[in-house]
Amino acid sequence: MGPATAVERRERRLHLLLLLPAALILLGLFLYPLAGVLFRSVYRDGVTLAYYRQVIESPVYLQVILATFQTAGAVTLICLLLGYPLSYVLASLPPRRGRLMLTLVVLPFFTSLIVRTYAWMILLGRNGLVNNSLQALGLVADPLPLLYNQGGVLIGMTYVLLPFMVLTLYSVMRGIDPALLRAAESLGARPSVAFLRIFLPLSLPGVVAGCLLVFIFSLGFFITPALMGGPGDLMIAMLIEREVEFTLNWSLASSLAVVLLVITLAGFALLNRAFRLDRLFEGQA
Amino acid sequence: MAPSARVNPGAEVRVERLTKTYGDVAAVDDVSVTMAGGSFFTLLGPSGSGKTTTLMMIAGFTHPSRGEIFVDGAPVGGLAPQKRDLGVVFQSYALFPHLTVAENITFPLRVRGTPAAEIRRRVGEILELVRLVGYDGRLPRQLSGGEQQRVALARALVFHPRVLLMDEPLGALDRKLRTHMQIELKQLQRQLDVTVIYVTHDQEEALSMSAAVAVMRRGRIEQVGRPAELYESPRSRFVAEFLGESNAFEAVVVEALASGACVVRTPDGLALRGVAVEPPRAGQAVDCTVRPEKLVIGGTASGDLNHAKGVVEDSTYGGDVTRHRVRLEGGGALHVKVLNQLGAPVRASGDRVMLAWSAADTRVFARDLGRA
Numbered sequence: 001m002g003p004a005t006a007v008e009r010r011e012r013r014l015h016l017l018l019l020l021p022a023a024l025i026l027l028g029l030f031l032y033p034l035a036g037v038l039f040r041s042v043y044r045d046g047v048t049l050a051y052y053r054q055v056i057e058s059p060v061y062l063q064v065i066l067a068t069f070q071t072a073g074a075v076t077l078i079c080l081l082l083g084y085p086l087s088y089v090l091a092s093l094p095p096r097r098g099r100l101m102l103t104l105v106v107l108p109f110f111t112s113l114i115v116r117t118y119a120w121m122i123l124l125g126r127n128g129l130v131n132n133s134l135q136a137l138g139l140v141a142d143p144l145p146l147l148y149n150q151g152g153v154l155i156g157m158t159y160v161l162l163p164f165m166v167l168t169l170y171s172v173m174r175g176i177d178p179a180l181l182r183a184a185e186s187l188g189a190r191p192s193v194a195f196l197r198i199f200l201p202l203s204l205p206g207v208v209a210g211c212l213l214v215f216i217f218s219l220g221f222f223i224t225p226a227l228m229g230g231p232g233d234l235m236i237a238m239l240i241e242r243e244v245e246f247t248l249n250w251s252l253a254s255s256l257a258v259v260l261l262v263i264t265l266a267g268f269a270l271l272n273r274a275f276r277l278d279r280l281f282e283g284q285a
Numbered sequence: 286m287a288p289s290a291r292v293n294p295g296a297e298v299r300v301e302r303l304t305k306t307y308g309d310v311a312a313v314d315d316v317s318v319t320m321a322g323g324s325f326f327t328l329l330g331p332s333g334s335g336k337t338t339t340l341m342m343i344a345g346f347t348h349p350s351r352g353e354i355f356v357d358g359a360p361v362g363g364l365a366p367q368k369r370d371l372g373v374v375f376q377s378y379a380l381f382p383h384l385t386v387a388e389n390i391t392f393p394l395r396v397r398g399t400p401a402a403e404i405r406r407r408v409g410e411i412l413e414l415v416r417l418v419g420y421d422g423r424l425p426r427q428l429s430g431g432e433q434q435r436v437a438l439a440r441a442l443v444f445h446p447r448v449l450l451m452d453e454p455l456g457a458l459d460r461k462l463r464t465h466m467q468i469e470l471k472q473l474q475r476q477l478d479v480t481v482i483y484v485t486h487d488q489e490e491a492l493s494m495s496a497a498v499a500v501m502r503r504g505r506i507e508q509v510g511r512p513a514e515l516y517e518s519p520r521s522r523f524v525a526e527f528l529g530e531s532n533a534f535e536a537v538v539v540e541a542l543a544s545g546a547c548v549v550r551t552p553d554g555l556a557l558r559g560v561a562v563e564p565p566r567a568g569q570a571v572d573c574t575v576r577p578e579k580l581v582i583g584g585t586a587s588g589d590l591n592h593a594k595g596v597v598e599d600s601t602y603g604g605d606v607t608r609h610r611v612r613l614e615g616g617g618a619l620h621v622k623v624l625n626q627l628g629a630p631v632r633a634s635g636d637r638v639m640l641a642w643s644a645a646d647t648r649v650f651a652r653d654l655g656r657a
Contacts, residue, residue, distance in 0.1 A: 182346050183379035185366040187393035188444060197392070201383050 041254035051255035061239070061256065065263070068236040071150075071225070072218030075157045079165040079214045080207065082158070087169035087206075091176075098174070105166050113160065117227050120156055121147060124228075152228040160224060161217055165210040172206025173199075208275060212268070219264060236260050295323035295480030296357040296447035298343060303352035305338050305504075312338045314504035315352075320482055321497070322357070325474050327483045329491040330501030331527070336484045337452055339501070343482065344450050345369050356447060372441030372479075374451040378433050380425040386436050387421035393444040411439045414473070431462045438473070448480045455490065467494055488528045492516065500524050520562050522650045525574040532577060532619045538569040538649075547649055549573060553615020557591045559647030570652045577608065577622035579646040582638050583630065590641045593619065597636040607632075611640060 041051060055061045086105075090098050108116060123129045124146040131143040146152060176199060184194035222237040229235075236256065243253035298320040305313040313335040320326040328336040341347040343354055345366035353362050361369050381389050387408060394404045412418050415435040425433055434454060441449055454470075455463045471494050474481045485491055491498045492512040500507045500515065500523075508520045519525035522533060536549035539556065547565040550556050551573075559573055595611040598618065609621045609632055619640060623629060632638065 177377060177379060179375050179377050179379040180381060182344075182366070183373065183375060184381075184392070184396075185346075186344055186369075186371065186373040187396065187440065188367045188370075189392070189396045190367060193396055197396075198381055 037254045037257050039254075040251050041258045042251075044251040048251075051251045052259070054252060055255050055259055061259075064234050064239050065236055065260065067234065068219060068260075069263075071153060071157070071233075071235060072215050072221075074154055075161060075218045076211050076215045078154060078158045079162050080211060083162055083165035083169055083210065084203075084207070087166050087173055090166070090170050091173035092178075095174075098170075102167070102170060105163050108159075109163065113223055114227075116160070117156060117224055120159065121228060124152060124155065147228060148230040150229070150233055152230075153225045153233050156224040156228040157218060157221055160221075161214045164213050164217065168210035168213055169203065169206040172209070173203050176202045208271075212271070216264065219260065294478055297322040297355075298326075298448055298480060298482060299355040299358075300339070300343065301353050301355070303339065303342060303354065304350050305335075305342060305347060306350045311504045313342070313349075316501075316504070316506055317352075318499055318506055318509055320480065322480055323478045324496040325471065325481045325483065325494055327485060327491040327495040327498045328501055329485060329488060329498050329527075330507075331486055333503075334501040335504040336486075336501045338504075340450055340452055340482060340484045343448075344371055344373050370444075370446050372444070372446035372449045374434075374437045374441045374449070374454045376453045376456055378425075378437040378454075378457075380433055380436055380440075382425055384424075385421065386417065386423050386425070386428070389425065389436055390440045390443050393440065397444065407443055411443045414442075415439045430458050431466060434458065434466060438470075442473075442477065442479070446479070448482060449474075451481060451483045453485055454483075455485075456487075463490075470494065492528065500527060502527075519574070519648060520650075522572040522574060525576075525648055525650075530577050530620070530622070531574040532580075533572060533574045534617060535652075536571050536573050536649075538565045538567050538571055541565045541567055546644065549649060551615065551617065553613060553617045555593055555613065555615055555617075557647055558644035559591075559649040560645055561649040563651055565649060572650045572652055574648045574650075575619075575642055575646055577620045578606075578624075580619060580621040580640050580642045582609070582611075582621060582623065582632065582640060590643055591647060593640045595619070595638060595640060597632050597634055597638055599634060600632060611638060 042049060044051075090101050090105075092098075093101065121128075125131070126143040126147075128146070130146060131140075134140045134144065146155070180198050180202070181191075181194050184198045185191065189197065220237050221235055222241060225233055225235045226238055240253045240256050243249045243256065299318070301317050303313055303316045304311060316335070316339060328339055330336045338347060342349050345361070345364060349362060353360050355361070356369070356371075381392065384392070390408055390411060391404050394407060399407075408421075409418075412421070415438055417432065417435055417439065420428070420432065420436075425436065428436065437454070455466050458466060467490060470481075483491075483494065492515075495512055497509060498512055498515055499509045502523055508515060508524050510518075515524060516528050519528065522531075525531045526533060534551055536551045536557070538547050538561075539550050540548040541561075541564065542548065542558075545561045545564065546558065547561050548556060548558050549571060557573070561571070565571065593611075593613050595613040595618075597609050598612045599610040601608045604625070606622050606624055609623065610618055611621055612618050621640065623632075
């Protein structure tokens with residue numbers, strides 16, 4: 001490649017200029033606070049590792065972190081099991097109808113999360129719609145404990161995060177050429193075999209991306225577990241909020257946040273190595 | 286050659302009254318045609334003529350509204366695509382992007398539970414046949430367009446299908462590669478003795494490759510025949526204009542002669558002799574066509590030929606040929622194609638010339654009112 005011409009240089013400058021707003025926002029709203037969190041986690045009237053020691057030595061924190069990961073994992077799995085067939089159907093509809101249905105999936109985002117969470121609490125409560133219906137039908141004698149426990153948390157979080165899974169899967173599945181499945185069938189594959197050998201592997205980048213998205217969102221969930229969970233369903237975000245709001249221990253809250261971040265990044269790096277995610281996404285191009 | 290011996294002899298494909306309607310629109314309208322076993326049969330037509338829909342119905346991806354498809358005499362209309370044992374090469378090739386060349390090609394064998402040793406043998410054979418030895422481990426995206434095309438072909442042939450269906454398989458290749466692949470495909474078809482049903486909108490491709498061509502238009506078959514038959518004796522103005530180039534003009538029958546021959550008069554007042562497809566009636570409004578290369582410049586007036594005087598209005602040099610537009614005395618214009626051979630006289634704009642052509646090359650058709 002020869003030396004950059006004046007036109008090329010001007011174009012490059014323009015590109016940098018276009019990146020500037022995003023860079024400023026990232027710097028001001030993400031990197032600066034993150035630096036603050038890192039700083040506070042090791043500094044309070046002098047540099048100290050006491051807060052990290054507290055996080056690591058006290059079993060409560062690690063237990064909550066573990067429970068957080070378990071909940072996030074369960075939510076991710078449920079979202080995948082519900083979202084995959086749904087996305088498959090949406091992606092095989094004619095494009096216009098597929099987009100319309102997809103809009104319906106995303107529609108809940110237009111109302112506030114708190115309103116939607118309270119709506120679920122009304123539905124799932126002891127005298128809620130679900131329990132009343134079940135009792136009226138004589139299917140259960142006593143109201144089922146649907147709220148203020150792990151089940152309630154899973155229902156609420158799955159409900160909020162399912163659209164992210166569906167959107168991600170849908171876009172990848174739409175990109176799979178329908179001619180590939182027809183080709184497989186013309187070559188002698190039953191539809192089920194064509195799905196397993198061709199469609200499923202080609203949709204894997206969507207599965208991985210959707211799961212990562214839902215899992216990472218789940219880790220930081222606060223409102224839903226706080227409202228729909230029981231006293232035992234503490235998530236790490238709730239613990240951090242407690243430290244900030246009630247004990248005013250910002251340094252402990254910061255070190256908890258850092259530990260969560262490190263574990264998440266480490267998990268991502270491991271996954272990346274195991275599944276070669278970067279290559280997976282490249283293959284889509 | 287060894288591989289050819291093991292391939293099933295090509296099956297005859299017959300479609301009977303095949304129809305596909307979408308709402309009120311008939312994409313394929315009452316099509317009946319027999320495609321001989323072991324032949325290269327082309328469905329040719331402009332886009333929207335129903336050629337791909339016909340192919341997809343034979344493959345089993347589109348369900349006919351009416352009619353039946355027979356492969357070697359047995360109806361296959363009720364069979365799922367995977368039970369029809371037909372190889373299909375798609376326009377987009379439809380290679381599995383996550384599988385290597387070898388995995389793509391072995392796919393039809395694996396789903397059939399072919400033993401591993403047999404798979405290895407056949408893949409070796411077919412890779413040699415399509416000249417892709419050593420490409421086993423590559424992914425489709427690492428191949429050029431022509432190589433992808435050959436993988437698609439190998440994959441569709443490796444399980445020895447009775448018929449090979451091809452949907453505009455060369456459409457995505459550049460001109461030179463396309464010509465090269467046309468020759469290769471034709472050789473392969475002869476060597477394997479497989480029936481090929483080929484869909485294209487490229488009339489040159491259809492003429493050069495096929496044993497027989499069905500020209501389709503608006504869901505119907507306009508004419509079926511050998512390429513030379515279609516080119517020299519088109520049965521409609523549409524076929525005459527779609528295959529190759531044609532001068533077309535309107536006329537009125539003056540006199541009907543024996544065996545389809547007739548005399549017509551153009552609006553310019555030119556009296557011409559021609560050959561009608563259907564017995565003509567005096568006074569009938571007709572369309573006439575004559576191909577540009579059938580016209581000769583500078584002929585002398587003799588009784589057997591049609592003649593017209595005119596002035597060269599425009600000449601376009603095209604390397605092997607030169608195209609002239611000749612304005613006739615009556616006002617009409619004819620295009621003339623002259624091969625640039627040794628001794629061919631050079632014509633310039635403004636030259637007064639005499640055109641001559643044979644009556645047999647003047648095709649006369651009943652006025653086609655359905656013309657778009």
